[in-house]
Amino acid sequence: MSRSLPIHEIWVYLSGSPLLALILTLTAYQIGFFLYIRSNRHPLANPVAIAVLIVAFSLELLDMPYAKYFEGAQFVHFLLGTATVSLAVPIYRGLRELRGRMGPLLLALVSGGLVSIASAVGIARSLGADHAIVGAMVSKSVTAPIAMGVAERLGYSPTLTAVFAVITGILGAVLARFVLDALGVKDWWQRGFAIGVAAHGIGTSRAFSIHPEAGTYASLAMGLHGILGAVAIPLLAGYIPFF
Amino acid sequence: MIPGLVQILLWQGAGELASHFLLPTIPGPVLGLVFLLAFLVVRGRVPDNLALVSDAFSQHLGLLFVPAATGVILFLPQLREHAWAVILALLGSVLLTVAVTALVLKGLNRKATHE
Numbered sequence: 001m002s003r004s005l006p007i008h009e010i011w012v013y014l015s016g017s018p019l020l021a022l023i024l025t026l027t028a029y030q031i032g033f034f035l036y037i038r039s040n041r042h043p044l045a046n047p048v049a050i051a052v053l054i055v056a057f058s059l060e061l062l063d064m065p066y067a068k069y070f071e072g073a074q075f076v077h078f079l080l081g082t083a084t085v086s087l088a089v090p091i092y093r094g095l096r097e098l099r100g101r102m103g104p105l106l107l108a109l110v111s112g113g114l115v116s117i118a119s120a121v122g123i124a125r126s127l128g129a130d131h132a133i134v135g136a137m138v139s140k141s142v143t144a145p146i147a148m149g150v151a152e153r154l155g156y157s158p159t160l161t162a163v164f165a166v167i168t169g170i171l172g173a174v175l176a177r178f179v180l181d182a183l184g185v186k187d188w189w190q191r192g193f194a195i196g197v198a199a200h201g202i203g204t205s206r207a208f209s210i211h212p213e214a215g216t217y218a219s220l221a222m223g224l225h226g227i228l229g230a231v232a233i234p235l236l237a238g239y240i241p242f243f
Numbered sequence: 244m245i246p247g248l249v250q251i252l253l254w255q256g257a258g259e260l261a262s263h264f265l266l267p268t269i270p271g272p273v274l275g276l277v278f279l280l281a282f283l284v285v286r287g288r289v290p291d292n293l294a295l296v297s298d299a300f301s302q303h304l305g306l307l308f309v310p311a312a313t314g315v316i317l318f319l320p321q322l323r324e325h326a327w328a329v330i331l332a333l334l335g336s337v338l339l340t341v342a343v344t345a346l347v348l349k350g351l352n353r354k355a356t357h358e
Contacts, residue, residue: 021310029306048305048312055313066317073310080307082248082300084272085255088279089289089297104351112344120336127328130321137332141340144308149270159314164333166312172337179341183349190348198340201304221344227277234268 021072028054041209043173043202048166084145087223094220098189105193109224112197116141117236136160138237140168142229143200143222150233165200172199173206188213196221244299247292254279 032050039045059069070077098105120137129137135156139147144165148158176195185191192214195203200222208215258275266274283289289297315322322329 025309026306029303029309033303046305048309051306051309052312052315055309056316059313059316066314069313070310073313076307077310079300080311081259081270081272081275082251082255083304083307084270085251085258085275085279086293086297086300088254088276088283089294090301091276092280092283092289095284104348107351108344108347111347112340115343116336116340119339120332123335124325124328124332127325127331129325129328129332132318132321133325133329137336140333141336143304145304146270146273148308148311149272153268153270157318159311160318162308162312163315163318164329166308167333168337171334172341175338176341179338180345183342183345185345185349187349187352190345190352193348194341194345197344198337227273227280230269230273 018072018075021069022075024055024058024069025051025073025076028052028058041205043170043206046166046170046202049170052163052166080145080148084149087143087145087226090219091223091227094216094223097216098220101189105220106224108193109197109221109228112194113141113225113228113232116198117233132157132160136164139229139233140164141198141200141225142233143226144169146226146230150230153234154237166202169199169202172203176203176206189217192217193221197225200225244292244295247290247294247296250290250293251275251279251296254282 028051029047031054032045032047035050036042036045036047055069058064059066117138120140121134124134124137135154136151138154138156139150139161141147142150142165144162147161147165151161152158172195176199177191180191180194185194188211192207192211195207195214196218199206204215204218204222207218255272255275257278258273259271261274261278262269262271
């Protein structure tokens with residue numbers, strides 16, 4: 001008893017403070033990021049997906065309710081807004097590099113953005129998915145921090161949106177090249193931009209690891225899609241038929 | 244690093260205020276992003292301390308959505324029930340988006356070089 005008491009006290013103290021949730025979140029991400037680097041930045045070893053699996057499994061093991069975990073982890077979550085603002089820097093760098101191609105890029109972005117919403121919502125709805133799932137499909141092709149903000153404003157689940165966004169990014173990063181090869185799209189800037197529109201940050205990392213020009217254009221596509229999505233999706237939302 | 248962080252927090256604050264009073268449909272951080280972008284365009288370059296903070300954030304952006312994404316455990320029964328709809332919607336959407344975006348670029352580029 002005298003030996004188990006201190007451990008028990010430490011446990012009570014830790015689980016009552018934000019520290020445990022923060023340690024869990026950061027350690028899980030650290031492990032995810034380590035595996036991602038070890039796999040040579042393979043999109044399937046996505047650090048967020050790995051971290052979510054580790055945290056979810058740990059919560060199950062510790063018998064800790066999600067709401068209690070989030071109470072502590074909200075300090076990490078809060079920085080999402082700040083990180084969103086700082087996306088202005090990569091967007092600015094991208095804009096500076098390509099003044100001449102703005103017209104075609106914007107047209108491609110708008111077409112791609114509309115197709116991403118229409119196809120995701122259309123397929124999910126026709127296969128009988130419920131309102132929460134269909135709603136979370138709307139902004140999933142936009143980079144996750146912005147997508148979550150947009151979903152929240154529209155009354156959809158930021159959690160499902162984040163999960164769909166991460167899965168979309170992974171699928172895009174893995175599969176985009178087969179689509180692009182099949183369509184005979186060879187220019188790096190076109191390939192990169194298409195990946196960035198469809199698969200935001202995860203696709204962009206993939207594009208950078210394949211070719212710097214593809215990466216620059218993917219990053220620009222992700223940034224512009226983020227801004228366009230945040231402005232246009234709330235306006236469009238009134239016109240998307242749900243049920 | 245601190246001056247850069249202060250700047251970003253101030254732009255975020257300005258964005259939150261604008262979102263609250265003027266444009267309630269657009270999230271505050273996105274308006275902050277637009278303001279900062281406009282500031283950079285006017286300024287003509289990225290200040291070093293700002294670049295430092297921004298690069299740190301963008302390198303590990305994923306960490307910041309781990310807490311929210313972990314909430315997926317609350318949706319597992321719902322997702323299991325609609326698993327096929329979710330998988331096919333995500334898969335179909337990403338393939339079509341890549342294809343359409345790339346084809347528009349390719350088409351416009353061919354037209355531009357022919358003219």
